[in-house]
Amino acid sequence: MPALLSLDVLLIAALAWFAVGLAGLLAPRNTGFIAKILFPIGALVGAIAGATALRFLGDSPQVAVLAIGLPDLPFHLRLDNLTAVFAILLGFVSVGISVFAAGYFRHGEGTAPGLLCFEYHLFLASMLMVLLADDGYAFMVAWESMALSSFFLVTTDHRHAEIRRAGYLYLLIAHVGAIAILLSFGVMTKGSGDYSFDGMRAQQLSPFWSSAAFLLALFGFGAKAGLLPVHVWLPEAHPAAPSPVSAMMSGVMLKTAIYGLLRVSFDLIGTTIWWWGVVALLVGLATAAFGVLYSTVQSDMKRLLAYSSIENIGLIAVAIGLTLIFHAYKMDGLAALAMTAALYHCLAHSGFKSLLFLATGSVLHATKERSLGKLGGPIHRMPWVAWLALTGVIAGAGLPPLSGFVSEWLLLQGFLFSPGLPHPWLNMIVPVGAALVALVAALAGFAMVKFFGIIFLGQMREENLKDAHDAGWWERAGLAWLGLITVLLGVLPTTAISHINAATHQLLGVGLGERLAAQGWWMLAPISPGRASYEPVIFLCVIAASVLLGRWLVRRLYHGRVRRTQAWDCGYWFQGPRAQDTAEGFSQPIRRIFEPMFRMERHFPGVRDEKPYYSVKVEDHFWHWLYLPIAKLAGGVSTLIIRLQGGRIAIYLLYSFLTLILLLLVARPT
Amino acid sequence: MSQAVPYSAQFINLFASVILLLAFAMLAQRRVLPLINLFAYQGFVLAVSTAAVAYMTRQHHLYWSAGLTLGLKALLLPWILHRLVRRLHVKWDIESLIAIPTTMLVGIGLVIIAFNVALPISQLSSTITRGTLGIALASVMLSFLMMITRTKAVPQVVGFLAMENGLFLAATSATYGMPMVVELGIALDVLVGAIILGVFFFQIREQFDSLDIRNMEKLKDS
Amino acid sequence: MNVTGFLAQLFAIALALFLAPLLTGWVNMCRAWLQNRTAPPLLQQYYMLHKLFNKDVVLAHGASSLFRTAPFIVFGCMVLACAIVPTLSTDLPFAPAADTIALVGVFGLARIFISLAAMDVGTSFGTLGGRREMLVGFLAEPALLMVIFTTALISQSTSVATIVETLARREFAVYPSLAFAGVAFTFVSLAENARVPVDNPATHLELTMIHEAMILEYSGRHLALIEWASSLKLYAYSCLGLALFFPWGVAAGDSFPALVASIPALLFKLTIGGATLAAIETVNAKMRIFRAPEFLGTAFLLAVLGLLVRLLLETRV
Structure with a gap:
């Protein structure tokens, strides 16, 4: 038997996912079969895919041509190191989510579980195909199936109007983005009609056209990733979808867009112009700052996480922008540093954000509540979920010794070198960008404390929270797996970087890995130990x-006595749950300091109100500045066009006839 | 690297940085009297810095400039302004059009612009103080910004005077100062300007009962 | 890492554990003198810690496991911070464990745990304190990072040890940027250590407290650990400031004679620093909480200016 190539294994994995999905359709109402058999099989497939990609890393690319596809246009597939890094991410993160889903979908949501299972696994398979595709057609087919399957997953609970609306918005923006990607591919083929990625690599584009291709790709992939100003679908779609789906979308799907952006800008276009980096950097900074500010003021736990995803994608874009700038000035060592930061943040974010989304799922199941204002205190009833979520929270706040910190540290190191840029404006403006990154990181801490503190801590804000129960073993296992990823990525950064090193090598020709390997696995010193170093293991150990x-000594020297009594609270007599900060109260400082950044509708209680109440609604400026005008314009144009619609067949035939004549008159053979 | 910069230049850089810092402090200061004091400090540091340049480059005419600066900008003008403020009872009179933090952020942007604009010019120059040209330009711009964002007359005048400080620093750093005649002329101009503006304040006050220059908008024909 | 180095490191940590309450006591003494009060004894902090450790822990009914773990973690973070900052020597084995950026992360970790613990019992003051602490935190962190950037640009390194080496052992040079950064650092450390213009460590007035509001529910050994941790934090910040801006007198090796020889310099610097802190606290009044953003914004601005001045004046050839 000939040895299976890694590419074959991955292809089989994609098919297996597809088959698992189809199997779900066989018994669409049999929840036990689907949850306890099919989802675990899907998890196993994910583990195999991840392990295969991990083993592949560092090998030379493998290509294959599939017989299926359009006539004369077979699908080209290719497995290289960039693909492998993202396939590892997809495989391993999907393990946790699928295992969690095995426990989660036990009741069956709006859609029949079998259908859900099909959509879910189709989603997984199409994401893998996006990573493997090696020509424009295959890529777009996989990309669109990914968008469609996730659209149906988002609208699982389609009986609610706002969920249908969220799904529609998602689909709309996904398609605008897809058009931009298609156009970008078109520009890169330079009219040769050869849509294979090899063909695109071979084309030499003029600076104008390559810039056009880059900007189109940035917009197109940005629409999927949630970059400003096409981020609006994210905070709508994530809360609408069931938690494992939100976890998958936020953790993995957003990263496929990052994959696409990296693929186009570093692999397919072939040249780099410095101002692309500036554009990506500025968009990224704006996205990150916007995302984190809005995530701090949300009152819905999944919406908070969705905005936090926008923030993280922004940080990744910042890292990519920095990579582009360094790359354009041929400072490849630094470019490798920044790209490592980008890739690492992809891995870290997909781990901890999936974890957090799944944790919200458990809370949602246990309490039937997703509004922060009605939660509180589940740490007493569900300690497993709470402590695992705390892992994600610390990583999400970008704090050592967990995963989020490593990438932020690398990113800041990258910024620290930017004064060396040979461009007088850039070397002053870019370091100031680091200040914004620092602010974003610190605000992320605020958002995460709000998330954890209001959801899990404090007194129970509603009576029915007393009945909450901890998650089942499947759910715990899924959460624990993702928590493990988060911890490992945090504690063993050098090992992890030596793996993703292959991808930076492929794209930039340089990697960090060799330099790191020389210093030992416990130490992360991207330039030299004297320059900057970070040793999370010692960190954790100390x-x-x-x-x-401390605990042992205190007990030994003194005692361990504990008494329980009422809370002290300065002797304040009213200590009910309503005395705690609400979600709105907690974010009041942010709303006050950054007031111009929000569009707020507030109602203040009056002195003589019978039933005084305070309410605040925070809206996105972009809706009113960008989307509503566009919608209005589209509406206006439609009312104009509607006049053409007379309703009589003869009129319509006349239109076609006139068009035909016009074309015959205008079109000439060349 | 900084070892290449001689000590004398390092001290001049330090003084220039302090001038920039004071320009920012003036931008952030809400109250009138501390604002005038900051202006006085700026004049003092400017005088010291000029004297330092004079000592290091042995350009004796610069001592005169330094003395002039000290007498005029650190002592006389602040004294006049103090008197004005007392006489007009506008001690607490301050507010700005834009919130202070926003102004500060704009200020940072201006500093970046000034530094980069000044870079090619200062490379042409051969003085040891050429590095401070960017700071001088930044001080001018910050004072300008202060004039734009303030609504009351006294801070605007202070902004105007501080702008002259910046120009003086620019002249010192680019060409070791202007000819004495020009310098004397400017000094006289500033003095006369301040006095005229002082008279002007009284007129505005008579007319509107306040020094808020937004009242001037009413003066147009309509 | 060799045994001598490890022992030297343990010695530095032990010294920090010992000196930190002393520093707090010294600041309190100076403050009392300046305010014309009778000063508490220098060892007051030790008496208090001993008393607190002896007392029973009184937990609120709603306190969870997080509440009981947090003091230990906060304490651990501060011990780590004191191990990283070069107090006595720049050549200790834990120094490369974290550079200045990671040091900011350590303080951030401690902050998150203490804020979460404050929210755990679910009282009005607890959540208020947690929220305000995070507010001060997110304003202070960027400013602190910018200060670090400025110093890192001078020494081409973010490792504290290398920064100290560069600044202390090269020929004398005037860095205007460092002056800016120094002022900014002072602002930040006042805010971070809950000192007067931002918070008042002596207050228990409901509406003005930040740090005290968070630890209202703590008692017994937990409170002792938190108090010790805040002393350690003050110590770590002071030593970081001294290391960045007055780096002279820090030993280069890890031999015991060198370490012991550098203790007088450290004590001297800490004595002066503590007295300065007390003086700053005495001549300033506490600000309203929403003036804190402006205060820390100024710190941030100064740090950025320092960075720009550094790029303009000091890097040209």
Whole structure:
């Protein structure tokens, strides 16, 4: 038997996912079969795919041509290191989500579980195909099936009008983005009609056209990733979807867009112009700042996480922008540093954000509540979910020693080198960008404390929260797996970087791995140990040692007595759950300091109100500045066009006839 | 690297940085009297810095400039302004069109612009103080910004005077100062300007009962 | 890492654990003198810690496991911070464990845990304190990072040890940028250590407190650990400031004679620093909470100006 190539294994994995999905259709109402058998099989397939990609890393690319596809246009597939890094991400993160889903979908949501299972696995398979595609057609087919399957997943609970609206918005923006991607591919073929990626690599584009291709790709993939100003679908679609789906979309699907952006800008276009980096950097900074500010003021837990995803995608875009700038000035070592930061943040974010989304799912199931204002105190009833979510929260706040910090650290190191840029304006403006990144990171901490503190801590804000129960074992296992990824990525950054090194090598010709490997697995020093270093293992050990030693010594020297009584609270007499901060109260400082950034509708209680109440609604400026005008314009144009619609067949035939004549008159053989 | 910069230039850079810092402090200051004091400090540092340049480059005419600056900008003008403020009872009179933090952010942007615009010019120059040209330009721009964002007359005048400080620093750093005649002329101009503006304040006050220059908008024909 | 180095490191940590309450006591003494009060004894903090450790822990009914773990984690973070900052020597084995950016992360981690613990019992003051602490935190962190950037640009490194080496052992040079950064750092450390213009460590007036509001529900050994941790934080910040802006007198090796020889310099610098802190606290009044953004914004601005001045004046050839 000939040895299976890694590419074959991945292809089989995609087919297996597809088959698992089809199997779900066989018994669409049999929840037990689907949840306890099919989803675990899907998880197993994910593990195999991830492991295969992990083993592949560092090998030379493998290509294949599939017989299926359009006539004369077979699908080209290719597995290289960039693909592999993202396939690892997809495979391993999907393990956690699928295992969680095995426990989660037990009741069956709006859609029949079998159909859901089909859509879910089709979604997985199409994401894998997006990564493997090696020509424009295959890519677009996979891309569109990914968009469609996720659209149906988002609208699982399609009986609610706002969920249908969210799904529509998602589909709309996904398609606008897809058009831009298609146009970008078109520009890159330079009219040769050869849509294979090899053909695109071979074309030499003029600066104008390559810039056009880059900007189109940035817009198109940005629409999928949630970059400003095409981010609006994200905070609508994520809360609408069931939690495992939100986790998958936020954790993995957004990263396929990052994959596409990297593929186009570093692989397919072939040249780099410095101002592309500036554009990506500015868009990224704006996105990150916007996302984090809005995530701090949300009152719906999934919406908060959705905005936080926007923030993280913004940070990744910042890293990509920095990579482009360094790359354009041939500072390849630094470009590798920034790109490592981007890839690492992809991995880190998909781990902790999936974890957090799944945790919200557990809370939602246990309490039937997703509004922060009605939660509180589940840490007593569901300690597993709470402590695992805390892992994600610390990583999400970008704090050591977990995964989010590593990438932020690398990114800041990259910024620190930007004064060396040989461009007088850039070397002053870019370091100031680092300040914004720092602000974003700090605000992310605020958002995460709000998320965890209001949801899990404090007194129960509603009576029915007393009945909450901890998640089942499947759910715990899924959460724990993602928590493990988060911890490992945080504690062993050098090992992880030595793996993704292959991808930076492929795209830039340089990697960080060799330099890191020389210093030992425990130390992360991207330039030299004297320049900057970070050793998360020692970090963790010192904290753990002082915690344990401190505890032991205190008990040994003194005592361990504990008494329980009422809370003190300065002797304040009213201590009911309503005395705690609400979600709105917690974010009041942000709304006040950054007031111009929000569009707020507030109602203040009056002195003589019988039933005084305070309400605040925070809206996105972009709706009113960008989307509503466009919608109005589209509406206006439609009312104009509607006049053409007379309703009589003869009129319509006349239109066609006139068009035909016009074409015959205008079109000439060349 | 900084080892290449001689000590004398390092001290001049330090003084220039302090001038920039004071320009920012003036931009952020809400109250009138501390604002005038900051202006006085700026004049003082400017005088010291000019004297330092004079000492290091042995350009003796610069001592005269330094003395003039000290007497005029650190002592006389602040004294006049103090008197004005007392006489007009506008001690608490301050507000700005744009929130202070926003102004500061704009200020940072201006500093970046000034530094980069000044870079090619200062490379042409051969003085040891050429590095401070960017700072001088930034001070001019910041004072300009202050004049734009303030609504009351006294801070605007202070902004105007601070702008002259910046110009003076620019002249010192680019060409070791202007000819004495020009310098004297400017000094006189500034003095006369301040006095005329002082008279002007009284007129505005008579007319509107306040020094809020937004009242001037009413003066147009309509 | 060799045994001597490890022992030297343990010695530095032990010294930090010992000196930190002393520093707080010294600041309190100076403050009392300046305010014409009778000063508490220098060892007051030790008495208080001892008393608190002896007392029973009184937990609120709603306190969860997080509430009981947090003091230990906060304490651990501060011990780590004190191990990283070069207090005595620049050549200690834990120094490369984290550079200045990671140090900011350590403080951030501690902050998150203490804020979460404050929200855990679910009282009005607890959540208020947690929210305000995070407010001060997100304003202070960018400013602190910018300060670090400025110093890092001078020494071409973010590792604290290398920064100290560069600044202390090269020929004397005037860095205007460092002056800016120094002022900004002072602002930030006042805010971060809950000192007067932003918070008042002596207040228990409901509406003005930040740090005290968060730890209202703590008692016994937990409170002792938190108090010790805040002393350690003050110590770490002071030592970081001294290391960045007054780097002279820090030993280069990890031998014990060198370490012991650098103790007088450290004590001297800390004595002066503590007295300065007390003086700053005495001549300033506490600000309204919403003036804090402006205060820290100024710090941020100064740090950015320092960075720009550095790029303009000091990097040209």
